Structures are given as C-alpha cells and as structure tokens.
Amino acid sequence: MSEKTKISIEHVSKRYDVGNKALLFTKGNYAHDNFVGHETDYVLKDVNLAIKEGEFHIFLGASGCGKTTLLNIVAGFLDKTSGSVQLDGKEIKGPGAERGVVFQNADLAIFPWLTVQKNVEYGLKMKGIKKEERRKTALDAITLVGLKGHEKKYPDELSGGMKQRVQIARSIAANPEVLIMDEPFGALDAQTRRTLQDELISIWKKTGKTILFVTHDISEAVYLGENISIFSVAPDATIVETIPVPYLYPRDVNNKRIGDFVKSTTEKLEKAISASRKEHERRGQVRAFKERGEEEIVTEEKRDKDSVAV
C-alpha cells in the first residue's frame, strides 16, 4: 500500500434534496424512506476522509445513516451541497469509468439482454476497444471471479451469487482505479457471502485496486477492511471515527482477539448511533419549541425571571 491519497473527501455536506428525493431511492434501498429529517437538514454534515491508494476501506453504519449517500457522491451519481471530493486531486463531477461501481442489487445492475461475456465486455466496448482484445480481457475477468464456462449464459440462467460475480467481473474488466461496492453481498446467503468475501480479498490482492465498500454488517467490515469508517446517523451524519483493523488476512472471525475487536467496533458504532439520536431528539425539541411561537418563549423567560425573584 502506497502512501499516496487516492480519494480525498473534505468538508462534504449534503442537504436533503426534497425536490429530487427520488434520487436517494434509486438503489432499491429504501433506507431513506424513514428519514426523520427536515428539508433544511443535512444528510451529511462536514465529512472528512482520506483514502489511500490500494486501500480496502469500509463505510460502516446503520441503514439510513448516509453512508450510501456519501458513496453515491463519490460515484458521481449525486451532487454534494458543499465541500470537495477529489480523485487523484481532481474534483469528481459525475460518474466515470475510473470509478467502477458494484451495486447492491445485481438484478437491477446487470443487463439481462446480454450474455455474461457481453456484460463483462460492456465497459471495454464503451471505450472502443477492439473485439479480440475485449474478448480476452473479459475472459480474464470472468476467470478471476470463477465464472469460466458460463460466458455464453444469460443472467436469468444464473443464481444470485453468480450474478453478483458477473457484476464484479464487469467492473474489474473495465479496469477502474477505484472499486466502489454498495453492500454487494447483502442479499446473498451466508455460505455464498463468505465465499465471495474471500474471493474479493484475493481479487483485491491480485489487482491492487482501491476498494470502497459499504456495509452495515460489522463482522463483514472487520473481515474485509483495512480501515473502517464509522458513521453516525442522518440527519447530520458524519464519520465519527476511522479505525484501522490490525490483523493479517485471511482473518479468522472465531479468533478471540478478532472477536473482541468486532465487539469493540460494535460498541463504537452503537455509541455513535445513540449520540446522534440524542442530538436529533434535542433538536426536535428546539424545533417544536420554536414552532409553538414567540409568545411562549416570552412566558418561559418570564417564568425564569419569576423563579429568580423567588
């Protein structure tokens, strides 16, 4: 791992875009449905983070916490309200091939009308790469994710885990500098999830790509990540702490020390969540108080004076 900063996130805030809230729901993740915010609230408030080149970085937080919003900003699908997000010192303005995205829902993300081979070739085709080279590169990626022999199949002939592999292969084949993954294994059964997690680690080691991985699963975070950023809850979510995971790969989650690490991470996450809940509650009271009108504030003040007088 080099020391060069790949992605730098500085003072990023994102206000709820009420007029365009649909954008927040585009991922089949309805976490934002139950957001308790006000339209003047921020989903993300003053987020700062530096991700190094080749790093495996985890965004960890409860659902609806804003981690996916930040990921969408890095991917270029959403605009930030203020602050700066840079890749190699260049401001991110929209989606781009240098940032490959693996979506949570493979069924939505892969193209059902293309074979596995054609799906994986897609990014190369958009770049205008010649057919022969495209075929070879795609086949390498397909082999890397363990789908060799399935190239000619269509997505509807594949299982959920295989579809997710197609998505990973498709991103890898396009050779992005950063791989952005949004809870990619969330919908899979435990067995498949573990296999894909191990494969992802080996793909990461082979390709040396920077990976940005969103999850709400703490043991997954500890199993995969080099660094874990813990999110508080929206509105005004932010990264409360970034902790390095000091264990070598492959990690054994049954190991006592790692188990303890998972426990302490859980505590940190819970603390972050309850702290922001308290803050929201306090703010809710202030808001309700303001809405009751000035009159009562006056009486409130008067009462204060009275009590002083007494």
Add this chain to the structure above:
Amino acid sequence: MKGLTTKVIKSGLISWVVLFGVWGIVSLFYTDSFFPSPIETYRGFREIVLSGKLREDISISVWRVLLGWSRALLIGIPLGLLIGRFKFVNWFIEPFINFFRFVPAIGFLTLFLMWFGVGEESKLILITYASIFPIIINTVAGVKAINPVKYQAAESLGANKFQSFVTVTVPGAVPNILTGARLGLSTAIISIVGAEMLAANSGLGYLVYTSRLYYRTDWIFVGIVTLGVLGFFADKSLRFIAKKSLKHYGVTG
C-alpha cells in the same frame, strides 16, 4: 383424459361452439338477407373463396395493414424513445400526442382523402395515424420503466449519453415496445375498414361496406369473421416470434 378436458376448456373452444350455437338459433328467426345463419355464411364464404375475390381482398388489406403499421413502428418507436429519455423532447411533443390521440382516425378520413387523394396514400396514412399512438405511448412507458440503476451502471462503466441511450434505453424498453406494436397492429386492423369504406375498390373493408348494396349480408359476415381471424393470428404470431427471439429482454408473451 382429464388433461384433454382441461385443454379443451382452456383453449376457448367451448365458447366458440356456444357462439355458433346461439348464432344458429338467432338466425332461425330472421331472413338470410337480414341475419344469415352460419351455414348460409359458409356458402357465401365458399362462393367468394372459389371466385378468388376473398383471397384478393385479404391480400390487399393485409398489405395495407402491414405497410401502414410498419410506418407507424418506424416513426413511433424512435419518437417514443426520444420522448421517454429526453425531457425537452417530451415537453415539446407530449401536448400534441395527448390531443391527437383522442381524435379517432375516422375523424380524419375525409380530410386525408382531400389532402392525399383517393389512392393508396390516404389509406396508408390513416392506418399509420391510427396505430402510431399506442406504439408511442407504450414505448414512452417502457423507457420510463427502466430502473435508473441501469443508467448509473452504464455511466460508471464509461458510457456517454448517446451510448447509454443505445445500450440501455433501447433494449430496456423492448417489452413495452412489443406491447405497443401489438396494440398498434390491432388498431391498424380495426382502422382498415374505415380506410376502405370510402374510395376503395378492393379489401376486406370494401367487402364489408359494399356487400350491403347487393343484400349479401352473408358476405358482410364473412368479412367480419375474416377480420377477427386475421387479427387473432397476427397477434398470436407476433407474440410467438417475440417470445422466441426477445426472451432475454423480458418479453414473456
């Protein structure tokens, strides 16, 4: 045996038998020139089949329908794709569509005759006009039904706006385009009668419309049944071809 019974019930055969039965019974109360019986209709059918008139009428009508409908597809599908994908095209064109789709093709019949003459052109334009709206409207709905994640995926794989239009919008809208094509085909067949009522000297519409002048009600019946059968098989075969070739686009038939 049981399987066969279910099959017969499912095929709708019983409904047809009942229909023919009722038709036969009702026809007993009327003269043949007012309400011909199924047998009388069959005689009339044989007559125009043997004289080659029916074959000629069918082929000219089918040709008109296919030509008018293909033009509607050729114009309607690209237009629908653009309206669905690009807001400014939508703002510009949608008001017209929502106005003209409520004006029936027959309403334009005399105008088209006046503008485009009594030849083939006015009939084809009428059929195209009648079938283009379901095609456009369904194509637009198909484009709007595409999940935004597909566009996000395409763009983060390096596709530009044009590329994502070609590789996501077009294939993604295929199931609804097919629905539009099917509905368009049925309205094309429906409108053929109107198109051939005036200023035609052949075709099924012409047969239905002019037979009344000779008191050949049985021929009218033949024309009506033929139109129904044609539509039925046209739709069936379109669905069959689509199901076979467009399965991976989400066409389920």
